[in-house]
Amino acid sequence: MVSNIEWSYHAFQRNKKEYDVCGDSFFIGEFQQRLVCVVADGLGSGPNAHDSAERVTQAVSTYGATLSLQQLMHKCNDVLRMQRGAVASIMYIDFEQQTLQYCGVGNISCYFIHDNKVSYPKPHYGYLAGKRIEPFVETISFTVGDRCFLHSDGIEVNEITQLIDDTTWQALEHDDTEQYLTYKDDDLTYVMLNF
Template identity: 35%
Template structure:
């Protein structure tokens, strides 16, 4: 499944595919572009199959219903909706176009890297563990970005060698997505990625 979203400030492509043989994808994502900000979430339900989907989709729905909230509020409410579910890892990215900043928070093994045209890389480290409705520490960090910066956000279902080189050298999000296609064919796990460029 491929989804494209854009305005004059951002172009983003999301792609996901379930583990080979599974009807349900244990990963979920949501992204929304507004005039002054962009928000996206990627969630990876523990394990795979139907119950992993229920966990990750609960996060997707929570962000979809409350996309205007701040990242720290969202990640806490996402944790709450996972009570009595299997659990999930997640990353939330919210970009403020007017301030040229983004806020990022992650729990678990979802990876994020942003490359600025100046050669600066931003690679926030996630908090270890996963969300399950139990008390959890979070870390929300805000960074500035440069016009033309590109990013990749992805679950552990796709291994991307040389990710920093790819995100800095590719000329467009389409080129990055085309390059990633070779790494989406193993079928060993659910996978999701979002690639974007900020203008």
């Protein structure tokens, strides 16, 4: 552990029916004083989308310990030059400072649950493909008991306020999602973080 704060996560992923690989990718790892989480969605579906999403998570796992969050998003953009492209959301969680830094490009959705309220960190519009981007970093303070829910666009949350409820959270951790999530005919990924 990076600190005395207990944390846990749950992830679910499914590829689009006609493909053998998922066009989404995720990575969660600890680097000394920070926890790093990324969800990436390669543009389209199939092997090329899978490759682009994997390039993002590989960059995060390689450089997440040393780069600032904005630098890391630029690195993810650089590795997708001349590739299919991807959208991605990355979080740095600092347990000593009890802060969460968020940087997103594209339509990965992120919900932060604190004090029975849901907030939505804002992503930068567009996608990663080696072209110029100006990603911004949002910093949020968190306390023990807070949660995050990230998902690719293959999922819609039926009622956002249900994410506040412990019953909903427990059901989602067991992939009992029918009442809470709508799945599209697409690659899909969701990641849940508990602090």
